[in-house]
Structure formats: structure tokens, C-alpha cells
Amino acid sequence: QKEVEQDPGPLSVPEGAIVxxxxxxxxxxxxxxxxxxxxxxxxxELLMYTYSSGNKEDGRFTAQVDKSSKYxxxxxxxxxxxxSATYLCAMKVGANSKLTFGKGxxxxxxx
Amino acid sequence: xxxxSQHPSWVICKSGTxxxxxxxxxxxxxTTMFWYRQFPKQSxxxxxxxxxxxxxxxxxxxEKDKFLINHASLxxxxxxxxxxxxxxxxxxxxxxxxxxxxxxxxxGPGTRLLVL
Numbered sequence: 001q002k003e004v005e006q007d008p009g010p011l012s013v014p015e016g017a018i019v020x021x022x023x024x025x026x027x028x029x030x031x032x033x034x035x036x037x038x039x040x041x042x043x044x045e046l047l048m049y050t051y052s053s054g055n056k057e058d059g060r061f062t063a064q065v066d067k068s069s070k071y072x073x074x075x076x077x078x079x080x081x082x083x084s085a086t087y088l089c090a091m092k093v094g095a096n097s098k099l100t101f102g103k104g105x106x107x108x109x110x111x
Numbered sequence: 112x113x114x115x116s117q118h119p120s121w122v123i124c125k126s127g128t129x130x131x132x133x134x135x136x137x138x139x140x141x142t143t144m145f146w147y148r149q150f151p152k153q154s155x156x157x158x159x160x161x162x163x164x165x166x167x168x169x170x171x172x173x174e175k176d177k178f179l180i181n182h183a184s185l186x187x188x189x190x191x192x193x194x195x196x197x198x199x200x201x202x203x204x205x206x207x208x209x210x211x212x213x214x215x216x217x218x219g220p221g222t223r224l225l226v227l
Contacts, residue, residue, distance in 0.1 A: 036218070043117075043204050043218035044155070088154060095214040096143065103154045 003027050006089055006102030014110050019076040023089035023102045026070065030091040030100070033065050035074045038086045038104070047087075048074065079109045113139050113209045117219035124195055125227055131191045132222045134205030140185035141207035145216065146178070149202045161188045195226045 006023045013019055021035075032051055036044035048063035050056045050072075056063045062075040072091075076083055089102040114137040124130050134144055142163045147155040159169045159180050167180035177199075179191040188207075192199055204221040208214050 034215075041202070041221070041223070043115075043206075043220045046215060046217065049215055096208065098145065098157055098160060099216060101154045 003100050004089065004091060004102045007105055008103050009105035010108060011105055012108045012110060013079055015079060015081060017079050017109070019074075019079050019083070019107060019109075021074040021076075021087050021089075021105055021107070023072050023091075024070055025072075025091060025100075027093070027100075028067075028070065029093045032092045032095065032097075033063070033072050034090045034099070035061075035063055035072075036088045036090060038088060040085075044088060076107075079107075081109045081111050084108050113137075113207070113215075113217045115205065115207045115217045115219040117205055117222050119222060120220060121223040121225075123225045123227065126196055127194055129191055129193045130195055130224060131189055132203055132205075132224075134188045134190070134207070134219055136186045136207040136209075136217075139207070139209050141188075141209065142185060143208040144182060144188040145206045145208075146180060146188075146190050147204045147206070149204060149221075155204060158190075192224065195224070197226045200224055200226045 004025045035048040037047050038044040053065045053067045060077045064073040086104045086106045088104040090099040116135045118133045144161040146158045149155050158173045159167045161167045161180045161182040163182045169175045182188040206216040206218040
């Protein structure tokens with residue numbers, strides 16, 4: 001079993017839809033959870049960073065962490081064509097630890 | 112967010128030559144930088160962790176003599192692909208660890224390497 005599992009998709013939604021992206025993990029030592037967005041041929045861009053269980057909101061994005069279920073989610077409200085990208089979940093054990101990434105899911109938002 | 116740059120953004124070279132890629136943290140000092148490789152439609156694969164003033168730590172299966180890493184200052188790490196071959200063609204991405212609290216990793220824009 002991989003440490004981090006992410007549905008590979010791809011995912012296609014109409015503009016304005018609510019998007020739900022999910023990752024599960026097996027290592028209970030993970031304490032820091034991130035979501036990155038990567039456009040084609042570009043480096044990943046940090047979207048959300050959470051440390052504890054619960055929800056964190058930033059504009060149209062909400063990150064959710066459930067440590068008891070080893071499950072994290074990213075919700076995108078009112079999705080836009082500009083949200084079309086690959087989304088990677090990532091997590092780490094300690095603040096200075098290396099990141100463990102999910103495989104990434106490619107999202108396409110249709111106008 | 113913090114800014115990390117990479118140079119060059121893309122490079123084409125002949126088989127057998129060496130290529131150097133630079134990674135710079137522009138607005139913060141990074142004692143730790145990471146080097147990743149990404150093949151098409153795949154996730155990032157960590158190659159090595161670069162610590163300022165000390166030797167890099169390589170992941171299993173990554174040849175340290177082929178991928179030379181130097182982290183000579185708090186804002187610059189370099190990756191040199193020595194005697195490059197076509198199978199080294201890939202997208203190389205660095206990241207820098209921003210200090211102060213949660214130690215967030217910020218990524219550079221990547222360098223696309225094509226070895227002919």
C-alpha cells in the first residue's frame with residue numbers, strides 16, 4: 001500500500017461546479033498537510049497548508065483534514081476554467097521533513 | 112508567498128555533456144532545498160535533499176556521482192547532471208524550505224532538460 005493515495009482522475013466539471021478532491025494516507029505520523037496546484041510545464045504552487053484536523057478556508061478553497069480517518073480533502077467552490085490544472089496533495093511528518101506526494105489529479109473546468 | 116527561481120527554464124544538450132541547473136530563493140534564506148524530477152503525467156519524485164554547507168542526502172536509487180548537488184549559500188543550490196543521456200531527459204524542479212514556523216516548501220518553475 002502506498003503511503004499516500006490519490007484518485008488519479010482525470011476530472012472534468014462545468015464552470016461553477018463544486019469540486020471535491022481527496023487523498024488518503026496510511027502513515028499516522030503525518031502531521032502537516034498541503035495542497036499544491038501545478039499548471040502544465042510549471043512548478044507546483046502552494047494552495048493550502050494545514051497542521052491540525054479541521055477545516056481551513058481561503059477564498060474559494062477549503063482544505064479539510066480528518067486525522068482519525070487519515071483523509072484529507074480540498075473543496076473548490078464556483079470553479080473557474082482557470083482552475084484547470086493538476087492538484088497534488090502532500091504531507092510530511094515534521095516541519096523540516098521531506099514531502100510525500102499523491103500522484104496528482106488533473107482537473108478540467110469546462111466554460 | 113516566497114519566490115524560488117530556476118535557471119535555465121529549458122535546456123537541450125548532446126549526450127555525454129554536463130548540464131548545471133541553478134535554484135535560488137529570492138526573498139528568503141533557505142538552509143534546506145530539495146531537488147525533484149517529474150516525468151510526464153507523473154508526480155514529483157524526490158531526488159535529494161540539499162543542506163547549506165554540507166553534503167546532500169540522496170534518495171535510494173539516485174546516483175550521487177551523476178547528479179551532483181552543491182548548496183554553497185543560503186540562497187543558491189545547483190544540480191549538475193553529469194554525462195547526460197537521453198534517459199535523463201525530464202522536468203527538474205527544486206524547492207526551498209522557508210523557515211519560521213511551519214517550514215513551508217516553495218517550488219521553482221522547473222527546468223525542462225532534453226538530451227539528444
